Amino acid sequence: AQSVTQLDSHVSVSEGTPVLLRCNYSSSYSPSLFWYVQHPNKGLQLLLKYTSAATLVKGINGFEAEFKKSETSFHLTKPSAHMSDAAEYFCVVSVPQAGTALIFGKGTTLSVSS
C-alpha cells in the first residue's frame, strides 16, 4: 500500500534561517510526489511536484525538494524563511494504481518567528 510520513508535526524557525520539512514515502510503484501548502482558512496551494523527471524540483516562493529513491524521501527545503511561510505543509503521493486519488501526509505546521 502507498503511504506518506511527515516526520515532524511542528517545525519552528527564525526568519532568515533555512527551512527543512521532512517526508518519507512508501510505494511499490513509481510515485508522483507533491508538496502543498495550506494557510489558515484557505485551500491548498501546490508548491511543487515530482513526476520522474529531474530529481531536484524547484517550486514557487523559493521552495525546492529532492527526490531520493534510495532513501524513499522527498524533503522540502528553503534557504531563508519568511514570515509569510508560516502555514501547514502537506507531502502528497500519487500512484497509478490508486487512480487520481492523492494520498496525504498528516501535515507539518511551520512557525516562523522574527
Next chain:
Amino acid sequence: KAGVTQTPRYLIKTRGQQVTLSCSPISGHRSVSWYQQTPGQGLQFLFEYFSETQRNKGNFPGRFSGRQFSNSRSEMNVSTLELGDSALYLCASSLGQGVVDTQYFGPGTRLTVL
C-alpha cells in the same frame, strides 16, 4: 483564469439532516475530486468525477455521494448527517488527463454538524 470555487463556505446542520455542497472547477478542467479534512484523520479522498461519471472512490460510507454536470460543476451530498461529518470539505479540479495531473484546490466548505 478564475480558480476553483466552492459554495457555501460555511454550513451548520444538525444530526440526521442532509447537505449538498457545490464545486465549480477551473474553466476547461473536466475532473473534480472531493476530499474531507478533519483534525483526527487529516485529508482523505472521497471520490472523483470525470465527464459526469464517478471514476474513483475512497473508503467512505454510502451516505456520501456526488455527481457531476455536463459543465463539469460537481455537487457532493451527505445524507443522515453525523457529528463526525463535521469537517472541511475540499474539492479539486484538474484536466483529467492522468495521475500526474496537478489538482487545484478550492477554499473549502466548513461543515459543522450539531
